[in-house]
Amino acid sequence: MAKVIYPGTFDPVTNGHIDIVYRAVELFDEVIVTVARNPTKTILFSVDERVDMLRESFKDLKKVVVDSFEGLVVDHARNLNAIGIIRGLRAISDFEYEFQMALMNRKLAGEITTILLMPHAKYTYLNSTIVRNLAQFHGDISEFVPPHVFERLKKKFDYK
Ligand code: COA
Numbered sequence: 001m002a003k004v005i006y007p008g009t010f011d012p013v014t015n016g017h018i019d020i021v022y023r024a025v026e027l028f029d030e031v032i033v034t035v036a037r038n039p040t041k042t043i044l045f046s047v048d049e050r051v052d053m054l055r056e057s058f059k060d061l062k063k064v065v066v067d068s069f070e071g072l073v074v075d076h077a078r079n080l081n082a083i084g085i086i087r088g089l090r091a092i093s094d095f096e097y098e099f100q101m102a103l104m105n106r107k108l109a110g111e112i113t114t115i116l117l118m119p120h121a122k123y124t125y126l127n128s129t130i131v132r133n134l135a136q137f138h139g140d141i142s143e144f145v146p147p148h149v150f151e152r153l154k155k156k157f158d159y160k
Contacts, residue, residue, distance in 0.1 A: 003030040004115065006086040007073045009039045010050045012149050013057055014131055016123035020088040023117045025063045032080060033058065035068040044132055044156065056148050074109035082112065089116040090124050 006024060010017060010033075024031045035050045045053070047068050058064040069076035077085055085105060087098050102114035126144055134141050135153040138160070142150055153159075 001029045002027075002084075003032065003080065003082045004028045004084040004086050005032045005034050005073070005077050005080060005082045007034045007036060007069065007076070009036050009041055009043070009128065010054060011039075011041070011043050011045050011128050012050065012131065012145060012152065013054050014123070014126055014128060014145050014149075015143075016088065016090065016119045016126045018057055018146070019119040019123055020086065020117050021058060021061070021064060023119075024086050024115075025061055027115075028063070028084075030063055030065065031061075031086070032065045032067060032082065034066070034076060036073075037068050037070040045152070049152070053149050053152065057146055072108065074105050074112055077112050078109060084113045084115045086115050086117060089118050090126070 004024060006021060008017065021031060021033060033054050035047055035054065037047050051066055051068055054066040058066065073085060087102070089095065089098055098114075098116060102116075105112065105114060131141055131144050131153070134144075135157050138157060141153065145153070
């Protein structure tokens with residue numbers, strides 16, 4: 001059984017992340033979407049909130065499991081017997097960071113392969129920071145996140 005993990009900060013999950021997961025379930029038997037508990041970023045949503053939003057987003061996909069992790073991605077992958085790490089590649093600007101991370105992860109755990117998947121071109125410019133920034137100023141982000149995520153952002157930022 002081919003199991004992979006898809007790690008990220010997901011603060012919050014966007015339609016770009018969801019696009020990647022839909023591609024991954026076509027290729028693998030189980031996809032574990034896993035929230036980093038200790039990112040080096042300033043976070044808007046708690047781990048529990050991010051996990052809840054991911055579970056709601058993938059409730060119709062039987063092959064998807066959502067969890068969270070602390071520490072190294074490769075240790076979590078090993079603990080789960082995953083064969084690979086999924087990452088999204090939106091543009092050439094992502095490449096250097098992803099390449100460096102993939103090679104470091106290979107050095108740490110040679111048996112785990114990084115798989116880079118490209119989302120639809122319409123998500124090329126999308127990331128969670130842009131979504132949070134737009135929401136902060138009560139922008140319309142309905143194109144970029146699922147409705148239940150938009151509702152959470154409306155509450156956080158007190159949309160009228
Ligand atoms: N659609 C939309 N946005 C996307 C995307 C897609 N398909 N793919 C990535 N992004 C965005 C994310 O929203 C995020 O945006 P933000 O920076 O505005 O929040 C950004 O691209 C990249 O974030 P993410 O994919 O969540 O990765 P990350 O760099 O925040 O975290 C971890 C990656 C979780 C693997 C890493 O931070 C971590 O915690 N590692 C643990 C320690 C470790 O193992 N280190 C060794 C690795 S060398």
